[in-house]
Amino acid sequence: MTANGMPASTIASSAPCAPPTGNLVPLLHEIRHALTRWLEQGEEHVIDLRSIPLAPGEEDSLLEQLGEGEVNARLSITGPSDIIETRYPAVWLITHYNENESIIGRFIEICEVPGILKSQADDIRAGLERLEDQLSNAETRA
């Protein structure tokens, strides 16, 4: 067993069913390299899972191997988006859904916090306006 509580052989043995494209292990290595680079240079990295040919089942297998960690956030932005920190800190799985809950995009981001999770300056500004409006309305009423 590894420190993660996962058998060391899992990666190899749980290798996908159906025709393996062989892209799974390289992908995990890409994540490993990205983590190293983040630690050394603070460089962030994004992987678009759509851009990589994966056989049916391979993506599930990848998600299974990444697992779920401490953070699990759901955004409501024209259809939901799930931001999950995987078992490996700083490895984030971001899944965008449309309003019908169909997946329209899936990314792996290596960073402290995915940008989309942070509050955005424009939204903060709009929020501030709303708060001020609310307060002035309250004052008027009062």
Place this chain on the structure above:
Amino acid sequence: MSGPSFERGYNALKEEIDAPTAAFFSSCVHCGMCAEACLFFTETRDPKYTPIHKLEPLRKVWKQEYTFWGKLGKALGLSRPLTDQDLADWESLVYDSCTLCGRCSMVCPVGNDITYMIRKLREGMAAAGHAPKGLIDATKRAVTIGSPMGVKLPALQAQIRHTEKEYDVKVPMDVEGAEYLCLLSSMEIMNFPEYIGSIARIFKKAKVSWTLSSQAFEATNSGIQIGVSDIAAELVQRIVDVAEELKVKAVISPECGHAYMAIRWDGPNLVGKRFNFKVVHILELLDELRTQGRLKMKDKEARKLTYHDPCQIARRGGVIDQPRNLLNMLADNFVEMPETGKMNWCCGAGGGVSSNERADDLRLKTFARKKAQLDTINVDAIVSACSNCRIHLEEGLEEYHMELPLLSLTETIAEHLAEE
């Protein structure tokens, strides 16, 4: 008499080309492997001695006469037709540097029988007047005198008298109804008369009914070597006439390999009819006598022996096992040369090369191949079965300062015959 002419030669080549020739030329991919099978190339490294290259004139005629594209190319003036000068240029390649040994025909990966085609090319060369002087003279002697070496009957009779006296045997002559008509080569009469005594003794012991003929004792056939089937047929016909006249069951070819080829395989095709008698090589007959228990030896040859396969007997004639059976009966220490039997190297003098003085130097040069073969086995004596090979082997051994006795297989058997 119209004399030789290019037209007659060209016509002869057109006559000679057949389906096998066309298949052979169609298949040659110019891989060059035949060169390494030819002792004229291996001993000189001169590319012009590549066997398939020696056939260029014949190939040209095939291409321009018997292929659609070749004919078209010739008609459009795209390819140069064959000229008399081409034949003249090729004369020495076709006669001096090919012994018709057939080794190239064995290694060709696409299966071309190059030797078969050289024989055909010589037909055109001779008709065009491009045969070597030595061969022409030998052929003339064969036709006019009855032997290429000019041996006449009295000479043979003298040798017979000498033999009968020395070995106390009778040499039957012109015996009608004998089982076998025995043929000789003039070299045997002139250079190796012991051969006559040897067969006389063997046949006496083995109780073989045989005879010589005063009308047709010569078995060699210069017509084949020079490449004139008309003359070759005439020479074969003499033997056929005698064999039929004496009502023999079979004709015995002498040791001479080329004579065997002439009478056994080419003979019926030259005269255009099947023989009503059999033709056997002396070694075939001796081996048959051995299996019948009619050959009894008094002792064995103590020397370490090897056997030189004459090309026309072994590779081209198919008599390979018989001499070995006989040698194993005769000797305890018989060893093979490397590349033996059907792949043996020619001595360098067959196919008319020995009758062609112009080729003498080249012939002796190529003997280096045989020397190299002999050097690997270190024997006490060489046995062979072809007077032409024997003469050239002796010359070669002398040229290369090798002290090796050279034996005739038939004669050696005779020497070891049990007394009774």
Place this chain on the structure above:
Amino acid sequence: MTDAEFLLWVRGPAFTTATFIMCAGLVIRFLEIFLLGRKADLAEARGSAFAGGFRTMFKRSIPDAGSFERSGFTLVSGYIFHIGLFIVIFLFVPHILVFEAATGLSWPGLPSNIIDATNVVTMIALLAVLIHRIKDPVMRMLSEFNDYLVWFVTFLPLLTGYLAFHRVGLSAPMLIGLHILSVELLMVLFPFTKLSHAFTLWMARWYNGAIAGYKGVQS
């Protein structure tokens, strides 16, 4: 003509034309040789012409030890490229489908990457053969335009096949089209060049073996 139109043309009219020329040409070549005929042998047979011919047809594929020693390069490179050609032509699944389309016969193929590796080896062997042909005095003397042409049209499909498999440079339809076109060039030239040795050598070996077999001679 777009790449797709080109591919359709080589798979359609061009392939039909090439097939017609090759098949008709080979039959003509065969008859051109065969109808020259040969005289019956009147000498008493010692062996069987049929057995000899049949044996030599196959036995001549295995050279004697002496030839291996003396013509080793020619033999080894020849073996490699001929076996390579056989594997690449007959054991690549897309090729088998072509034979199946033409004859209805099918057989199992090899994995594509093995074919690819074989193709590379075959090309290297062919290049070696070419260099040998240019450098060896005997082969240089014997060689004529036809020999180099035959080399070229044999090499070309291997090269275009490699490029098509690895999609180098051009679009896939163009690469596959060029590959098929190079094969069509080979097919068209097949009956009229030394390429036809692939068929006539069986006749040549047959005749050689039959002549020898009749005489009871080993060949």
Place this chain on the structure above:
Amino acid sequence: MSKDKTLGETLQERGVSRRSFLKFCATTASMMALPPAMIPVIAATLEKLRRPSVIWLSFQECTGCTESLTRSHSATIEDLIFDTISLDYHHTLQAASGSAAEHAREEAMQENYGNYILVVDGSIPGENNGYSTIAGISNKAMLLEVAAGAAAIVAVGSCAAFGGIPKADPNPTGAVSVSDLIKDKPIVNIPGCPPIPAVITGVLVQFLTFGLPELDQLGRPAAFYGNSIHDRCYRRPFYDKGLFADSFDDEGAKKGWCLFKLGCKGPTTYNACATTKWNDGTSFPIEAGHPCLGCSEPDFWDAGSFYKALSTPTEDIGKTAVYAGAAGLIAGAALGASLRARKQSAVKNHERVTIDDLDQES
């Protein structure tokens, strides 16, 4: 919605959050097969974009392309797309009809002359007006008229891009593609029968964001048509291993082996099906067990049977070989007879050679 406001302003007005916009940019980049690093650039450009006018012309077509686009389930994205453009004329979709519709087209052309984007689906028939006219105007005349004022043309679907099914042999209407008629405008081809909806929208976004995209030899945006189906196919390892399904229900088919033998045109078909997939990324034909038809390639309809392997000849070679053999037999026999005659005459011309004939001197 005003045409003068930037997209950023419009979205803000509608209360679409910045996060939503970032999500849109991320999924669009993914769809366009752009590296994730491009997401901020897309965001910055789109934000400042003013909605251009779009005129959509439909000629000899089956409405499959429009269906593909509008029936797509990823409604949000397409909504956003249409927020970025002003679709001023699309006679299949628009409420107005008859002369009112044509009037809308003319107005849009006049207002935005030289700046609007022309989208075309369907091929254009030949000279005979009877094949297809709209409001009495032949397709060709309408295309030439509208194209004259367009900034760029997007040919949607295989018909507009390459002539498609109407152009299939023997092409009864004399159908041609947009690029056959228009030579002086930038044309982006989005072939497919139909094209992947996300690709249609993706190209539009890419076009609006970065201008004319990088095109291949056939005028297709390299971002979507840069790889063949075969190159990106998840069944590719089976092709490499030589494992093929021989029929639709054999073991190989069940195990998901390569469909090459069943006629898959993946190796020569350039499209994004294998990665973008269909129905919101659910699947694509090969994943559903059917070989690629190559519908986004020129003349796909004429490439022999859909189920004939790509490597095989399209015509009947077996029959050709038999005919060739017969022809060869006849020609060969005639040739052989003439060769035999030549040889016979040589035999007849033979003069017996005697010893006196041997010496050239004699």
